Amino acid sequence: MHLADVTSGRSVVISALGASPEAVTRLREIGLRPGVSVRVLQRSAFGAVVVAHGFSSVALDRETARSIAVESQ
Amino acid sequence: MTCPSCDAVRSSGPLGDASVLIVGNPNVGKSTLFNALTGSHQRAVNAPGTTLELTVGTWRLGGEAVGVADLPGTFSLDARSVDERAVADALDGADPHAVAVVVLDATALSRSLYLLAQVIGTGRPVVAALTMLDVARDRGLTIDARTLSRAVGVPVVTIDPRKRPGAAELAEPVSRALAAPRPTERARRAGPFAEADVVRWFAWVEGVMAQLPPEPPRRVTPSDRIDRVLLHPWVGVPVFLAVMWGLFEMCTRAAGPLISAIAAFAGGPVARAVSSGLGALGVGGGWFEGLLIDGVLTGLGVVLSFLPLLALVFTALGILDGSGYLSRAAVVADRAMRVIGLDGRAVLPLMIGFGCNVPAIEATRVLPHARQRLVAGLLVPYTSCSARLTVYLLLAAAFFPGSAGTVIFGLYLTSIVLVAVGGLAFRKFVGGKGEPERESLVLVLPPYQWPDLRTLWHSIAERLRGFVREAGVVIVIALVAMWALAAIPVRGGYALADVPIADSAFGVGARAAAPALAPLGLGDWHVAAALASGFVAKEVAVGALAETYAVDGQGRAPALTASLKETLSNTSRGHPRAAALAFMVFALAYTPCLATVAQMRRALGRRWTTIGIGVQLVVAWVLGALVFQVGRLL
Structure with missing residues (x-):
């Protein structure tokens, strides 16, 4: 399952990051690393996804959300 | 013969003699803290060879004038993008005595700590300033500065730059760090970090976090509620278009009349006054008067005529940025701008460009990456500004009396096509070394807030000064x-x-x-x-x-x-x-x-x-x- 498939309001655990090396670096820097739990807050226009991680909200475009493998909590 | 201090001066470049370097993630209140420390004693400088703006200022610390530099917000010192490299270079190259003040966001502590780990790794003296404690407290999280300080091994002070200056809290630890013996050996590095270092820093962050109370579960915040509307698939786009339309209207309606009114004032009453003044002095009427009035005075009139419009646009941009809406605009416009290889926020300068190109170029500074700012800056001139409309109107009315509207519409369409084609072309030819052609959208959305008026005012005043x-x-x-x-x-x-x-x-x-x-x-x-x-x-x-x-x-x-x-x-x-x-x-x-x-x-x-x-x-x-x-x- 990928983050792009998760419905709004559900919490999942990131299992793998498959985006471009730059995007993977950025995702890890801001805290979206394998093993971390996130909740999908909002599905926005054109497939963008907003997830809650800790107290912050992080917006991801459709491709990046598709490249993040997640597991149910 | 080597001279360590000469080397420091040479490599510090635009930062001059800054002894305090403010470092932190984007949107943690760095600039607010910087303004609190330096007041009006500040100026913006470009990092050498980049479109990146740094702000330097002076802090009166215990009767001494101490140089302070506000570095761009960054998540890491990994030198992948021009902006991050600039922060890394500043930390590498500044005066060896200079202290790094790392601003930590209490509501996103692990992210802040990852940067702190890297800054500590540079070997430079570090003082950490913990902000957003009030927001964290509202969400049920308390962090004790002393516990945190023990865990990270550097002094930690709590500040609230939006309410109190923050200078008093920072004065003592910063003075002490400045007076500390200068480090003999500092780690210098080039290129991206080794994976082993990254893993070590993540482990360090987790170790520190384990010594702090666990984060309570997240509750729905007012920002979440606003985002449900502003980022809604069907509402977000119309709201965004309305905001862009507002910006465009403001520029087109204000640009023409404001610019011509001031130019007319400079060319009319002021020119007449200068002319009669010169006459009274006995030097009127000749080439000197022509040079003064048609050359210098007209030039000053042009400079002056742009100031109100620039102030207006900078205010609007400052409010959009300071309130947190700009990041949402990046999300909503991401797909459309991605086609031409630009960040969603590039819509703003391009939209402003249709009103007037002059503030639009400055507006490219809202873009987060050097390459993006460069491409957008090169594209802005192709947006058909309202001054060009006067040319179209004259010629279309003269040569196409029946279909002037269609002709002008066609020209605006051509302008949009030129921007799109230009975007695709520049995307191929304009390279940022090591920067990806188009970054994926991975964006931390700051909570909505009222823009800080002091920061807004300083940024407008500094931009206007820079223009003049x-x-x-x-x-x-x-x-x-x-x-x-x-x-x-x-x-x-x-x-x-x-x-x-x-x-x-x-x-x-x-x-x-x-x-x-x-x-x-x-x-x-x-x-x-x-x-x-x-x-x-x-x-x-x-x-x-x-x-x-x-x-x-x-x-x-x-x-x-x-x-x-x-x-x-x-x-x-x-x-x-x-x-x-x-x-x-x-x-x-x-x-x-x-x-x-x-x-x-x-x-x-x-x-x-x-x-x-x-x-x-x-x-x-x-x-x-x-x-x-x-x-x-x-």
């Missing part, structure tokens, strides 16, 4: 040069500043350049002269045409229209409409105005400005020739 200081000089010098060209007689034995335009250096130059415009059906020196004046400002091009024909003020419009028609009929050998279209397309695509050039030079540097102008001229000529050659067959 840097762009102003370029504008005045160029206008004095234009005046000189028109005042120097080349033939006919006239006196200086008392020469018909045709016999001046300007007129003779236009005559020499005219054949180059023949493929556009515009091979006439009047037209060449008007286009050359249009380099100063597009609305001037119309006046310049009138001037070269020396039509009288009374019957200007019909006389100008008639002579325009006659000229273009001659130059185009019977295809005046095709030639008029070519003129409009040329006016659309070539260099917008002197003030835009001055702004480009400020934001993009001399090299890219020269390349940008060159490309504009080539594009304008090729498009104009294409339009004329196809148009005359129809």
